[in-house]
Amino acid sequence: MTSILTNLFDGVAYGMLLFVLACGLAVTLGLMNFVNLAHGAFAMAGGYVCMVLVNRMGWPFFAALPLAFVSAAAIGIALERTLYRHLYARSHLDQVLFTIGLTFMSVAAVDYIQGSSRVFINLPTGLQGQFDLFGVGIGRYRLMIIVICGLLTIALQMVLAKTRFGSRLRAAVDDPRAASGLGINVPQVFAFTFAFGCGLAGLGGALSAEILGLDPYFPLKFMIYFLIVVTVGGSSSITGPFLASLLLGIGDVAGKYYVPKMGPFVIYTMMIVILIWRPNGLFGRTAAR
């Protein structure tokens, strides 16, 4: 019984992490209809920035996290302004080729700068180990992830639903032409959202070094996970991707624990079945746009 609860807890932490990593992609892929396979590269960038700051320069872990966010967002906005924005109107094939190219470049570049082995971020002692809560083993680090990611999710939902920027974004997504007719600077809104999504990915990358492992092949290894979150979760709100991440996280952890031999088999099968059953995602809109 307690092992089930511990697994559930780990699964939730894993899922939350996936959500923070992938929710930027939910915007580009789901809302802007841009296939960005290089999303993991931004996460990796954040992770490596955090690693360098903490391990080499002796920054405290919590001070390095915001910088992981900022640096990934900065890379994101630079690339968006120079390269990505030329490709919004192109075919999906062009977008796929372009972002695969970027992914390959990032993998080789990080390999060149930092070496190909897995890196670890030195955690403060307060975050290590686990404690018992009513007999359920709870990892401190995972608890922190749940807290941070939970707060982020609530904040995101609030921004989207309550603020002026949120309503602009929703308008720009629903009908870019009408939105720009109303005086909303649609490219700017998209650029900002893109950068924010990249920043979140960078933060997720920094947080995930401990759980998912951080090495130069990160963007390729987890690309499919991010895509699953977005395609299964749909794009109508952030609740869809959120639930999809939780499902994926819990499913993956449970799958690895209870049927280790099946490997990632369960996840891929689930994804294919869901995509066939509901091509717009489990929580997506029913009508194709």
Add this chain to the structure above:
Amino acid sequence: MSASSDVGHHAQRQARWHYGEAAFWLIVLACGFLFPNRYLIMTDILRLALFAMSLDLILGYAGIVSLGHAAFFGVGAYAAGLLALHGIVNEPVLALVVAGLAAMVLGFATSFLVIRGVDLTRLMVTLGIALLLEALAERFSKITGGTDGLQGIEIQPIFGEIPFDMFGKTGFFYSLAVLFLLFLLARRVVHSPFGLSLRAIKNNPLRAAAIGIPVNRRLIAIYTLAAFYAGIAGALFTQTTAIASLDVFAFERSADLMLVLVIGGTGYLYGGLIGAVLFRMLQELFSTITPQYWQFWIGLVLVVIVLVGRQRLHRWALYVPNLVIKQIAGRKAVVAVPESDA
């Protein structure tokens, strides 16, 4: 002349063999005699060319974007390996066909999943299928040898007469023969009414359906055929290298394949062949400059190609040949710019 016979006439003229095509194949054949110490890399290029041609059939002609074409390559590779390893089918040509058929069956089964949905769903589903097969191959390591791959494969002589030699001479001419035969078939297919209907589907599925083309059935047919081709390419891989390992399913293989086709251009069958040559040469070049980080430069090539625009690049590439033809023949250029895709 009425409009309908005009269209037919045009289609027939397109389907006729040009001198350039004959010259192309003669050059390829001549390479086999000119560079006797380069058989291994040339065989590799032929294999890649066949694989790229397979993707061209669905991407260039039917407009299906696939990120998991390695699935069929892998199935063909493992099928050929297992057939040879357990002595089920000893004769390589027959084994090749059987392996191709195995991939074809998978292609047919998965085509129903692929024809549903839009580009994005297709990307995900094809990628998912390839990853699934990789996971399966790893899981059933008793059959596939797991991460070590199939070892100790011995390929019997072709037709029981011609043994595979150390230098890969047999392998090269064998691959070339297979590639040429399959090219003839593909050429016939894409210039048939069936092939023309595929182009119609690619340009506008809705209109194609409106003029009475059974869109889904045609897509299933071409996807199945492409799977057969990819399976053959995979089987050739196993037969000429005597290995089959998990990386036949790898995502990088599918991604590289896209690059091959993009370099060569889609939708005129030669794209895969030309692209394969250029890709391997690029790869050789980059890996001599930076053995470990050639992937960076491959990525850069992709990015630049997309940013410059594939069509524009092909126009540049064809500028000189077109000029030559214009000067010599004094007529409009016959080297066609491959039509746009997706």
